[in-house]
Amino acid sequence: MITAPRETAATGATGATGATHYDLILAGGGLANGLIAWRLRTTRPDLRILLLEQHERIGGNHTWSFHDSDLDDAQRAWLAPLVSARWPRYEVVFPELTRTLEGGYASIASDDFARVLTPALGDALRTNMTIAALTPTTVTLVDGTVLHAGAVIDGRGPLPSARLALGYQTFLGQEVRLAAPHGLTAPVLMDASVAQQGGYRFVYVLPFGPDRLLIEDTHYVDAPERDPARLRANIAAYAAARGWTITDVLREERGALPITLASDHDGYWDDLRGQPSAGLRAGLFHPTTGYSLPHAVRLAECIAAQADLRAPALFAAIRAHTGAAWRRQRFFRLLNRMLFLAGEADHRWRVMQRFYTLPAPLISRFYAGRPTLGDQLRVVSGKPPVPVGQAVAAALKTQPQQIRNFA
Numbered sequence: 439m440i441t442a443p444r445e446t447a448a449t450g451a452t453g454a455t456g457a458t459h460y461d462l463i464l465a466g467g468g469l470a471n472g473l474i475a476w477r478l479r480t481t482r483p484d485l486r487i488l489l490l491e492q493h494e495r496i497g498g499n500h501t502w503s504f505h506d507s508d509l510d511d512a513q514r515a516w517l518a519p520l521v522s523a524r525w526p527r528y529e530v531v532f533p534e535l536t537r538t539l540e541g542g543y544a545s546i547a548s549d550d551f552a553r554v555l556t557p558a559l560g561d562a563l564r565t566n567m568t569i570a571a572l573t574p575t576t577v578t579l580v581d582g583t584v585l586h587a588g589a590v591i592d593g594r595g596p597l598p599s600a601r602l603a604l605g606y607q608t609f610l611g612q613e614v615r616l617a618a619p620h621g622l623t624a625p626v627l628m629d630a631s632v633a634q635q636g637g638y639r640f641v642y643v644l645p646f647g648p649d650r651l652l653i654e655d656t657h658y659v660d661a662p663e664r665d666p667a668r669l670r671a672n673i674a675a676y677a678a679a680r681g682w683t684i685t686d687v688l689r690e691e692r693g694a695l696p697i698t699l700a701s702d703h704d705g706y707w708d709d710l711r712g713q714p715s716a717g718l719r720a721g722l723f724h725p726t727t728g729y730s731l732p733h734a735v736r737l738a739e740c741i742a743a744q745a746d747l748r749a750p751a752l753f754a755a756i757r758a759h760t761g762a763a764w765r766r767q768r769f770f771r772l773l774n775r776m777l778f779l780a781g782e783a784d785h786r787w788r789v790m791q792r793f794y795t796l797p798a799p800l801i802s803r804f805y806a807g808r809p810t811l812g813d814q815l816r817v818v819s820g821k822p823p824v825p826v827g828q829a830v831a832a833a834l835k836t837q838p839q840q841i842r843n844f845a
Contacts, residue, residue, distance in 0.1 A: 460486045461566060462747055463511055463577050463587040465569055467491030469502055469551070470717030471593035471735040476555050477738040480516070485747070488585065489559060490567040490577065496555060497548035497682040499691050501611070501644070501652060506542030506803040516736060519554050522547040523646055531629040532791035539798050543625055546731070568607030569594075574749035589749040591741075591756075595697055596845040601706040602721075603838040605697040605778040606662040607728045610669035611642070611654030612690050617683035619648045628794075630787045632676065635668075638777065638786035641676050650688070653677060658786060660778065662694035699775050700838045703764045705758050714752045720760050724807055725770040726777075728751050732806070733763065766807060769814050775835055793817065 462478070464471040467489055475489040489496070505513065524544040530537050556563060572577040572592060577585045622645040630640040637659035644652040655672040657664055677684050696718065706721065716722070722733035740759050744752060777789050794801065800813045809817070 446631055450660065458585055460488045460585065460590075461585040462487045462752075463585055463590045464489045464716075465572055465577060465590060465592050466500060466594035466717075467493075467496030467563070467565070468593055468595070468614060468717055469500070470720075470722065470731060470737060472496050472551060472555050472590060473734050473738040474591065474593075474716060474741050475562060477516075477742045479559055479762050481742050487562050489563045490569060491563070491565045492568050494501070494565055495552045496563065496565065497551040499689065500548045500693070501545055501691065502548075502551075502729075502731045503543065503545040503644075504729060504731045505802065505805050506544070508806045513735050513739070517546075520546045520551055522550045523644065525624050525645075528625045528627050530627055531631050532793050532794065533631050533758075535791050537794055538624065539801065541798070541802060543627075544817060566670070568776070572713075574714060574753065588747055589714050589752045591714045591716050591752070592719055594719065596718040597715075599706055599709065601702040601709065601838060602696070602698065603700040605658060605660055605699055605774065607656060607658055607695040607697055608662055608664040608693070609642070609656040609695075610664070610666055610673070610690065610692045611652055612670070612673050613646070613650065613652045613688040614677070614684045615686040615688060616649040616651065616677075617685050620645060620651055620680075620682055622651070628790065629676075631732060631791065632672070634784040634787060635672075636808060637783050638790065640787075640790075641672075651682075658697065658777065659783075664694075666692065695730075697726040697728060697774055697778070698771055699778060700771060700835060701764070702838055703761060707760070712749060712753050714749060714756050716756070720756060722760060722763065722803070725767045726774055727805065729805070763807075770807075773817070779835065 462485060464475050464487070471489060475487055478485055478487050509517070509806045521544045526542055526544060527538055527540045528543045530539070566581045569577055570580045572590050574590055575587055576592055577587075579585070622643065625645065626641070626643040628640040628642065630638070632639060635657065635676055639655070639657045642652075642654040642656055644654075646652060653673050653676060655669045655676070674684070698721075701721070703721070716737060717730065717734060720737070722737055723730040724733070737756070737759060739743070740755065741747075741752070744755050746752070773789075777786055781788075793804075796816060800816060803809050803813055804817075
């Protein structure tokens with residue numbers, strides 16, 4: 439049972455027009471805000487925090503994954519209670535390349551995220567809470583209740599902005615039960631041997647049990663919409679081609695992750711007008727893969743380390759944190775422009791196939807967002823897998839306003 443929020447002596451009772459004061463309120467119970475709340479509850483239990491989620495439980499319906507090399511030992515340790523499955527290696531498949539890469543890979547299912555965090559947060563979590571409005575220091579609920587805090591962090595998903603030029607990783611995944619064991623011993627992170635269908639398409643497969651798989655049909659495309667019926671048909675056809683008979687669809691998840699081609703970081707944060715933000719709303723995700731969990735872990739640690747959690751100081755700290763990440767990601771944005779803007783859409787797989795011929799340590803550093811200068815030169819050296827002229831033109835489009843309707 440979720441109890442009412444704790445009151446302070448200064449604010450008295452909470453009612454439809456009353457107010458309760460917290461050190462920090464987190465709007466939205468997704469990955470980033472959930473990890474922030476959990477980290478603060480664990481390391482700074484003296485703080486009065488409140489996590490608000492509009493649905494019956496936090497975490498939604500997602501699967502978040504990461505490579506062991508994305509995080510350090512201490513980060514993997516505190517995240518460990520959430521991990522649903524872990525594997526020592528993974529595979530990639532392309533029309534002209536099949537490769538197994540050693541290195542830990544792990545996934546967190548939203549069921550486990552909610553199962554661990556709900557009791558850990560206790561009365562710091564309120565579900566079924568619909569937010570009508572928020573400011574850097576207040577949240578107004580639909581029933582008129584106004585909650586006050588030293589700061590409010592908005593973690594309610596991506597914010598449309600003219601400051602961003604985006605492609606999308608659009609996907610539909612089904613967790614399925616099979617009639618017989620599938621025989622996989624490792625995840626297949628990319629099987630791009632499938633028909634491309636107008637963009638870079640691959641199938642992502644996680645073996646959660648001997649006869650249980652998550653099969654995800656994924657498309658790197660110019661717009662976030664994709665026909666769900668077609669993606670379901672793709673999954674069914676893929677399973678049949680592998681000789682797998684699906685007996686039950688246990689659950690289904692859908693999404694469209696932003697892939698950054700160009701962005702005006704300072705303009706975006708100026709537009710937020712002092713509103714602390716987290717997760718996709720803060721632009722914290724790997725710009726090429728869309729993976730957000732490592733960024734969420736680092737932001738949770740950053741916020742837990744802040745001495746001043748009042749809105750102006752917290753906004754400045756998060757802005758500085760995201761700005762450092764944005765500067766490190768320049769090379770990824772260049773690669774994304776080459777992937778989306780150069781060459782034919784059905785041939786985008788060639789860019790990724792060439793990438794996976796490179797040394798395994800380089801690939802690990804790429805996923806972790808820490809490629810060295812040598813790595814960057816190695817990635818772009820040699821004969822490009824897209825037309826040279828188009829690659830150069832794409833590389834020069836560094837501002838969002840230079841990229842128009844590239845579908």
